[in-house]
Amino acid sequence: MSETATPATGVSKSLKELDRAVIRFAGDSGDGMQLTGEQFTTESAWAGNDIATLPNFPAEIRAPAGTLFGVSSFQLQFGSQRVYTPGDRLDCLVAMNPAALKVHLGDLKTGGLLIVNTQAFDKRNLDKAGYAANPLDDPTLAERYRLHKVDMTALTHEAIKDLALNAKEKDRTKNFFALGLVSWIYTRPLEPTLEWIRKKFGKTPSIAEANTRVLKAGHAFGETAEIFGEHYAVEPAEMAPGLYRAMTGNRALAWGLLAAAQRSKVPLVYGAYPITPASDILHELALHKRFRVRTIQAEDEIAAVTSAIGASFGGAIGVTGSSGPGVALKGEGIGLAVMAELPLVIFDIQRGGPSTGLPTKTEQADLMQALYGRNSESPVVVLAPATPGDCFYIAYEAVRIAAKYMVPVIVLSDGFLANGSEPWLIPDPATLPPIEIGFRTEKDGFFPYLRDPATLARPWVRPGTPGLEHRIGGIEKQDVTGNISYDPENHDHMVRTRAEKVRRVAQEIPPTSINGPATGDVLVVGWGGTYGAITAAVERTRAEGKSVASIHLRHMNPLPPDLGHILREYRRVLVPEINSGQLVRVLRAEYLVDAVGFNRVRGLPLASEEIHEAINQLLGSQA
């Protein structure tokens, strides 16, 4: 916690101002930690802070209570300056049970605030967490951390003892006690949570009343109990003026599609099979039928992609979404769209793998799958959003490119972006670039594989157009006529043409923006959800007086036309990725540059601290 100001005056307890704080709520899957974190995020957004969040939960829907693998947590960093990541080390940990303490204590800074729910530290829970003795009785815990033992369960029950709820229902509200308490510690406004309770439990007034009282009880406990000597304020961040909302990556992808459907005036069909962490996109789109967005919960991943291709053939925007295992199944379908030269958008919300891997954890290891994971020469456009809010623009851009070039576009998001949220400056949709869809209706001179000279796109013809009846398919085509062709020279020509068409998408890519000096010692190249961690690490290194810059790729294929030039302006190139070195391999192959990777594959976002270290190591090694 970087403390910058002296205690404020005029309050009974000392109020310290902070630049930023990193907080983690941790408890059992059933303890409501995700909700607590989300509400604390909303309160911080109201307070005008910049925010980044990291939800982390087990794959099991109802993991056995009290176990280590059943621990669910929600971390966020909020600050009065730009916040790039959910933070590395914790300033404050709320542990609702012994398992949560055991799993997360290692991340708490020495001297950090540790708040525990004492009643949960009974023999049974201690056993389940593998504690031989109660860790709260160990004096070193209170020496190392600012430990606050609070019997949240008892205080919760006390606050609502007169309400006609059973013990289980009462118990379930204790997360609001934690939320109220931490909201007081960090002077967060309660209004958004009170409003949320009113809306959510409008139909069950007794639950609404219980949650409200417990929230306020937690808040009052912080204010009156003698144990909290001080609390903290984090001033509003200096952010670009405008209207903001909290945005998660998955919702942003869905809304980007809605924007594209509205702008293009063409229906959009989203075919998907439920899979973590992509299902929320299907859920979100299913809510918005008014946009003429039609969702199919397909029988499998293959049907999901082929139904989308069928929609594209019919003149709609075909989109499918999944995670890595599902995208593997879609491979042949994507190849069909490559061959048939139809627009198709594929979302890959990457997760830990291979196989089932770590369904609820993040990873960036599908880049090679996106680039090459199909039979034969099967080039597609690949895009990657940098932040949750960026997913909106990327989804829109994917539709625009797919329709303009008659080509599949894969969007590589990841579990971190999908579930993480950030304050998002709401754009004016009118400022988005147009999506121009010109279905061919002219009979004269028509051939199915006639090409636009600038984009090499073939004409998109809606079935139902008189006089343009034609047949397409997965067999190799003669260029222009679209007739089946086994001619060797034609196949060579078509392989090159399909590749060239994808290459020409480079003309859509804006100049790469460089964070830092245009020439220097180290260039850090990132892509996808590591944007925040890389940017924070690079800014910190530069603040130490070093010559370091970063760029973040959103276009993975084709790569930006200016990339080769930029790479050569720095002595060393570092590529941090949550995989074992995929982009770094592409960069080395494409540009013959001696780029080095920084790779950790733990199912977690990279920490800016470790990237900072890696940069310094590289700077040191060149001396």
Added chain:
Amino acid sequence: MSPSGADAKEAPKYTKKDFESDQDVRWCPGCGDYAILSAVQKAMPDLGIPKEDIVFISGIGCSSRFPYYMNTYGFHTIHGRAPALATGLRLARPDLKVFVVTGDGDGLSIGGNHMLHVLRRNVNVTILLFNNRIYGLTKGQYSPTSELGKVTKSTPMGSADRPVNPLAFALGCGATFVARTVDRNIPHMEETLKRAAHHHGAAFLEILQNCNVYNDLAWNVMYDKEQKVQYELRLQHGKPLLFGPADDRSAVIMDGVVPKVVKAKDVPESALWTHDERNVNAAKLLADLFAPDFPIPVGVLAAVEAPVYEELMLQQEQKAISDRGPGDIAKLLTSGDTWKIS
């Protein structure tokens, strides 16, 4: 939202020739597919649908070359996936008349899952399944409809897996229209094709088809004049299940819940089984009948009405729009919790 688009546009007066494409037909000489192609082209004018509103979707296999030879819109897709692709097409374009052309391998092996779901969803498509009980395009391996013990290149000592019955499968999936015809019975094929094409919902038509190269005369019981007279059971709605030579008719009757063959003259008329296309349970019994113990039913086994997937989906869309107006992204972006920073 007409399933056929027929009330949107008046179709010109077509002849068979209007549906012939300029592509050379590349099936083996003597293949049963030629007769099917001809029958489909002949049946098309009867649909009364402008040919630009007709789409043929296929998967992979000999049968799946079909779209190239139809002068309509067509899409030759990937192995087994035509029903799924057609589902997406129908959801995007409910104004189009969509045919799916598939085979016993494409539709019941690699694409069995999609066949199940297109039928249970009752997507408004006409499915033509060419059943020749063999893999032709891959040069003669046994198929999921090949008889147990089938000796092929991949099963030199005979296949060890029991065949699937396409009609029973379709009915089990909840198909609303199930029929069978034979490639060498042109008039029956045309008539049954028309019935299938006019059905509202997923229509499943099994066409017994000859692969003269890898499985010649697999359906000889329906080709050989004598056997055909013996075994063909023409299903006609409202008519009793009678078959066999005119002078020695047999009947299928119900003995409890078990179908049984008797001489027609030995039973009173009241004991005869009257075919009712609306009775899906009866159709399930019919689907299992086969020579030599039973006759082979051809014609429409079942034809019932049920909700159509894409129509329900589009009704929801219409309701959402009429209740709350068309979507407006600018409004959506600023809805819910927002805050201003100045």
